[in-house]
Amino acid sequence: MPDKNLEIARVLDEIGDLLELTGQNKFRANAYHNAARSLRDVQSDIAELARQDTLTDIPNVGASMADHIKEYLETGKIRRREELAGQVPPTLVDLMQIPGLGPRKVMAIWKNLGVKSMEDLARVLDNGELAQLPGMGEKTAERIRHGMAFLSKAAERVPLGVAWPIARTLTRQIEDLAGARQVQCAGSMRRGLETVGDVDILCVGPEGSDIVDRFTKLPQVSRVVAAGGTKGSVIVQTRLGRDLQVDLRVVPKQSFGAALLYFTGSKQHNIKLREIAIKKGWKLSEYGLFDGDRMIAGKTEEQVYRKLGLPWIPPEIREDTGEIEHAHDLPKLIELDDVRGDLHVHTNASDGRNTIEEMALAAKALGYEYLAITDHSKGQAQANGLSIDRMWQHIDDIRHAGKQVKDITLLASTEVDILGDGSLDYPDDLLAECDFVIASLHSGFTQAPDLATKRVLAAMENPYVSAIGHPTGRLLSRREPIDLDLERIVRAAAETATALEINAHWERLDLKDQHVRMAVDAGAMLVIGTDAHSTDDLELMHYGVSTARRGWAQARNVLNARPLSALKSWVSKKRGARKPADRPIRCRQ
C-alpha cells in the first residue's frame, strides 16, 4: 500500500489520540481512529482517490475526513492536528502507548507534574511524586513501571513462528490441568497473522475452578499481570529473549462458541457482528447471543453466526475487509490438506542440512505427491550455490534419487538468482533442463523501486521461470521488504503465467496476506513453498497456508495444490510451443 496512505493514517490516529487526551467526545476521537484504519486497508493510492474526488467512498471517511486528507496532501499538515498540539504536548500520545496508561492518567500526570516524555515519567516514578497523585498509588506506579519495561522489550510484535510453539506447549499444559476442557488458541494466532502481540488461550472449565490460578503458576511464567476467577494474564519469555503476554480465559461450556468468537477477533469483525445483533434487538457478548435475558446461541461459533443470519466465517479472514458483506458467497479457502507438494526446498548440495533422499523421504511422509529440489545458483557463493557444472550433475543426482525413492516424484529444479540487470544466474539451456524454476532476488535490496521492479518483470519474461521466490525479500523484524510495485508485478505474473511464491517460512511469509489478495484478484497463480533447509522445515507449510487463506486464496489459485500432471502442463504452457527439437542441445563431456 502506498506510503502516503500510512503517513496520513498516522496523522489521523494522532488527532484521535489528542482528542482523547483533551477529553473530547470519545466517539469523535474514535471516528479518527476508524478512518485511519480504513486508510491502511485501502490498496490504491490515496492521492489518486483525492484527484478522482472519491475519498468518501472509503469506509469511515466522510466530508470532514476527506477535507483533512486533501489538506494534508496539499500542505503536508492538518490544521486540526496543529490546534490540538497547541493545547497539549503531542509527545503525550507516546505515553499512551504504555500499558496501564490511558488518556486520563496521562493528562493527570502532565497537568500535575508536567510529565511530557518517557524520561519525565521515569523521574516521577523514581521520586515517588506519581504515587502521591489523587487516584493513584504505589500499585499504579508499579504497574506503569512494568508497562514501560514491557514496551521497550516487546516493542515489536512477535513473529507467528516464534509464538506458535510457545502456544502449543502452553495449550498442552492447560489440557493437563484438572477441569480444563476444549483448550484452544484464539486471538491473532488463530487468525494466522504474521506476527502476534500476545497469545490468547481459551478453555471450558467448571464455575469456581482454580484453573487460572494454576495457569499462573506454570514453570515458564516469569510474571503474573492479572489473575481473576475467569481470566489470567502472564508474561513468558520467547526464545528471542523478549517478553510475550499470554492470556487465558475460562468460560462455561454453553458460552464456548461465543467466547471463541470474541477472543479470536478481530475487534472490528466482532464490532460488526455486535451491530448486527443490536439491529435484531439482541445483545452479543463473550457469554453468548441474548434476547433479553434468554441465551439464544453461544455453544458454538456456527450457532452464533447462524442466528445472526451468517454462515461460519473462517478466522483468517475475520478482518472486516468484506467478509461479512460477502458472507454468503465466500470462496472456499485453501487448506493444508489441499497441498500436494513442496516446490521450494534446499539440500546439502547448497546450504541445506539434508540429502536429496532425506528430503524426499520426509516429503513422502507428509503425504506429498511431488517435491521440487531447488538449490541455490552459483551467485549465492555464501550459500554454496551450484556452479553450472555442479548444477548439471545435481540434476542427474535428483533424477537418480527420484528413482530410488518410490511414491513421490522429485522435480529437478533450482532457485536461480535474479542478477542486478534482471538476467538470470544460469543460462537458458540449463534452465530448460530443469522441471521447475524459481527465480529470486537475493541482492540489491536497497535498489530504487522502479529498478527492482524491472528486474522482477524481466525475470518473469523468461519462459523457463515458473515462479518468483519470496518476491519482496523481507525478513520479519530484520529486513525491510524491497519497495516493489506489486500492482505491476501481480499483473505481469498473470500475463506471463509466472506464479508468485508465498514463502511459508515464518520469518518471511512473503508474499504477505494483502499482496496475496491482490494476486488472487488479479488472477495470478500462487505457489506455497517452505524454503526448507532441513527435513523439519517441511512442516512450516501451515504458516504459508494461513497466509494464503488470509489473502482469500482457494486451492485453484495455488499451483502446488494441483496434481502433478496439471503442474507439469502449467509449466510447459509457459515454456510455450517450443518443440523438443527447438530446445538447445546441451553438450557434456
Add this chain to the structure above:
DNA sequence: GCCGTTTTCGGCCCGACTGTTTTCAGTCG
C-alpha cells in the same frame, strides 16, 4: 465525526480486572 434493511438524528460493543475507592473510574482486550 460517521452512518442508516425500523434512523438524516441519535446512536456509536461489551465485560473483566485493578486500584483506590466506599460505589466507581480507568484501562484493556
